[in-house]
Amino acid sequence: MQRPKNWLPGLLMVLPSIILVGIFVYYLIAQNIWTSLNVATRRVVVGGKFEERSIHEGGYRNYTELLGSADYQHALWNLLVLTVVFVVGTMIMGLLWSILLEKGVRGEGVFRSIYLFPMAVSFIAAGVVWRWLLSPAKGEGAAIGLNQLFVKLGLDGLQSSWWSADSRWNMAAMALPAIWQLSGYIMALFLAGFRGIGEDQREAARIDGASEWQVYRHVLFPQLSPIALSALIIVGHMSMKMFDLIYAIAGPNSYTASVPATLMWTQLFAQRDPVAAAVNATIILVIVAVVVVPYLWYTNRTERERG
Amino acid sequence: MRTSTTRSAALLAVAALGLSACATGGDSGGSGDAGAGDASSSETNSAEAYEPKEGGAGGEVGVFTWWADGSEKKGLDALTAEFEKQYPNDSFVNLAVAGGAGSNAKAKLASDLENDNPPGSFQGHAGAELTDYIAADQIEPVNDVMAALGGSDVFPQDLLDRLTVEGDIYSIPSNIHRANVVWANPKVLKEAGINEPPADMEAWLADMEKVKESGVKTPLHIGGTWTQVQLFETVLLSDLGPESYNGLFDGSTKWDSEGVKTAVSHYKELLGYANTASDGDDWPPSIDAVYKGDAAYNVMGDWAVAQFTENDATEGEDYTYFPVPGTDGVFDFLADSFTLPKGADNPDGSKDWLMTVGSAEGQLAFNKAKGSIPARTDVAADEFPEYQQSAMEDFQSDTIVSSIAHGAAVPLAWLTDVSSAVAKFYSAQDEEAMVSDLTSAAEKHGQ
The missing domain is CATH 3.40.190.10 (Periplasmic binding protein-like II)
Structure with missing residues (x-):
């Protein structure tokens, strides 16, 4: 307290962002949660007369109501399938590409750019193209996009209805464009990780008689685990909030491809039900927090241990 | 602040206009006002017929639609040309938002209305879909415009019933489509x-x-x-x-x-x-x-x-x-109509727009270009291509029901x-x- 000039300038520097974040993030989160607990009625016109109708009872029942609805469970299941396939797919593709590049291919720079390019395309633009590629029409003449390619190659058996399929696993197809788009990014993360490990460590392992697999398994991969964890969190939380790609591919208000984020759009704009949308938003926030908060806590702790 | 001053100015203008209209006998740009007096049907709340100012109320009229390309855009352009002819003082501002069947547009409109930033007039499917806006108190009755246009003398009663809630008419239909x-x-x-x-x-x-x-x-x-x-x-x-x-x-x-x-x-x-x-x-x-x-x-x-x-x-x-x-002999209808949003900056300009939308000339120009049929019953059929002529005939003689997919029924x-x-x-x-x-x-x- 005697020497305010030590902390005062620092505080003044960060104060604007504290205030802005306070209002635009935390206050709005609080407001959203408050909205989600509201009792809601709606004035409707029935048979040419106005009528006041209750649509939400308020309190925790708003949550049980939404979580209990079949449409929402369908959306949550879709999200789970999408997230698992998307995360596993990008991690595998990203790791594979980075190992290939790390082995010292000729023209590495060219390949690196090619793999990274999809990330420069916006989800909406990519979605428009993928919507066509993943068209469900099948058979000679009717098929377009990937199915047409399969027909032309004589691989008719590979044709699929993609995300329009009548299957609990249809959202796995929706993960394809997302994997295509983000694998390059994961590759770049891993590649940076590999480059950060000195050549001397590999040499040492090889001199000790380690096979190439053992070098990766026991020397390189363990040192990549923080990067893998970050990559996992980044891709995972992107998947949970995914809206634009699905909107572009399946159109607004698609039931088949609905996930909580697209359902929120439907609730707010088509059903004009801000309370249900707020409940949904809070649930999405909780789902993301369940993944991200332990990660933040973990990084904080490891950094403190190191520091 | 700005809004409230312009609004009171507009009110003054209306008052002055009313007086001058009485004096001169009025001139309602192209709309037949013969039936204006007895226009309001038994179920509709009666209202003084709206008397547009000579040449229009002046100022800007922002009109929100999802008619951004193809035949829809051509229709809107034709209607706009008619509006500029009838009300040269008003300037039309096109607020169209692209996107099939209005899916994007409706989201943009919903947030504009929620934020008290309404357009001068917006397109809405006539019927049940419009009741969302009516129930939410976002649009005003337009009984006076309807009365000036001629009410049930020029629009089918079936259609007017579908636009009426507790005796008030909330929109002016511009065109009819058939879904079946x-x-x-x-x-x-x-x-x-x-x-x-x-x-x-x-x-x-x-x-x-x-x-x-x-x-x-x-x-x-x-x-x-x-x-x-x-x-x-x-x-x-x-x-x-x-x-x-x-x-x-x-x-x-x-x-x-x-x-x-x-x-x-x-x-x-x-x-x-x-x-x-x-x-x-x-x-x-x-x-x-x-x-x-x-x-x-x-x-x-x-x-x-x-x-x-x-x-x-x-x-x-x-x-x-x-x-x-x-479904022979049944006309599964949907209609577009235009509204007067509550709190519009220039309500008289908006009403001028509605007068054009509802006028025989406006409906002719618009529907010929868009490929739909006029909501008015007094537009000459022989100006239209063959399909539209047959649809106009059917609309007069068939049983009319409302479309689900296009917001007329639900x-x-x-x-x-x-x-x-x-x-x-x-x-x-x-x-x-x-x-x-x-x-x-x-x-x-x-x-």
Whole structure:
């Protein structure tokens, strides 16, 4: 307290962002949660007369109501399938590409750019193209996009209805464009990780008689685990909030491809039900927090241990 | 601040205008005001007829639509030209938001209205969809404009009833479309040995089988979810008949009745003859498929004519049309209409716009370009191309029912649930689940 000039300038520097974040993030989160607990009625016109109708009872029942609805469970299941396939797919593709590049291919720079390019395309633009590629029409003449390619190659058996399929696993197809788009990014993360490990460590392992697999398994991969964890969190939380790609591919208000984020759009704009949308938003926030908060806590702790 | 001063200025202007109008006898830019006095029907709250100022109230009128390209844009341009002719003092500001069937536009509009930043006037599907805005207190009654236009003397009473809530009329209809039309390829039908339009659903399904046997893999072409909803609604209409169909929306017909169940199984059989579609597919590819002979039939609203015309197709030779089998003599209608939002910056300018929209000249210019038919009954038919003439005739003589898919019969929230049920059915094909989904939607949103 005697020497305010030590902390005062620092505080003044960060104060604007504290205030802005306070209002635009935390206050709005609080407001959203408050909205989600509201009792809601709606004035409707029935048979040419106005009528006041209750649509939400308020309190925790708003949550049980939404979580209990079949449409929402369908959306949550879709999200789970999408997230698992998307995360596993990008991690595998990203790791594979980075190992290939790390082995010292000729023209590495060219390949690196090619793999990274999809990330420069916006989800909406990519979605428009993928919507066509993943068209469900099948058979000679009717098929377009990937199915047409399969027909032309004589691989008719590979044709699929993609995300329009009548299957609990249809959202796995929706993960394809997302994997295509983000694998390059994961590759770049891993590649940076590999480059950060000195050549001397590999040499040492090889001199000790380690096979190439053992070098990766026991020397390189363990040192990549923080990067893998970050990559996992980044891709995972992107998947949970995914809206634009699905909107572009399946159109607004698609039931088949609905996930909580697209359902929120439907609730707010088509059903004009801000309370249900707020409940949904809070649930999405909780789902993301369940993944991200332990990660933040973990990084904080490891950094403190190191520091 | 700015708004309130302009508003009071506008009020003053209205008062002054009223006086001067009385003195001069008034001049309502092109709208016949012969019937203005007795225009309000028995059920409509009476209101003084709106008297537009000579040349318009002045200022800007922002008009919000989703007519951003194709024949819709041409229609809007023609209407705008008419507006500028009738009210040269007003300047038109185009606030169109692109996107099929208004899906993007409605979201933008919803947030503008929520934030008290309404446009001068916005497009809305006449009927139940508009009741969302009415119930939310976002639009004002326009009884005075309707009275000035001539009310039920120039608009069909059937239509006005659908725009009226507790005696107030909330919008001015601009155009009518018909949803229960089958577009067919005569060459494909001839090949399959079909010479007559089928009389009912069973006959239609039998024809589909014939078409399939003649080598066309997908006799029926469908698009994304809303086109499926439209197809389903016409099957409902065919199997239930107009009276029971109307009863679906006031509770007198149950959604789990036998008629609905029959319609659902007919609909399932129809899907068996259809192409594979995904939720977001647009409608023009279906029309193209019929034109090219990849499919024999498509059920689409009569905006399809514009798509055929774009392909240089000739009626009778390249395409033909008939009401969905079993719905002959019934007109499954949807209409666009324009509103006066509460708190609009320039309400008199907005009313001038509505006067143009409702005028005979405005409706002629607009509908000729857009391919729809006028909502007014006094526009000469011989100015229109052949299809529109036949639709105008049918609209006068047929029983009129409201479209589900286009917001005339049910409000948006209800429509959303119907759409989910139809989309779910498309992949799962579970008739019982469909009936129970439709029933619970009706319980949630209906009477």
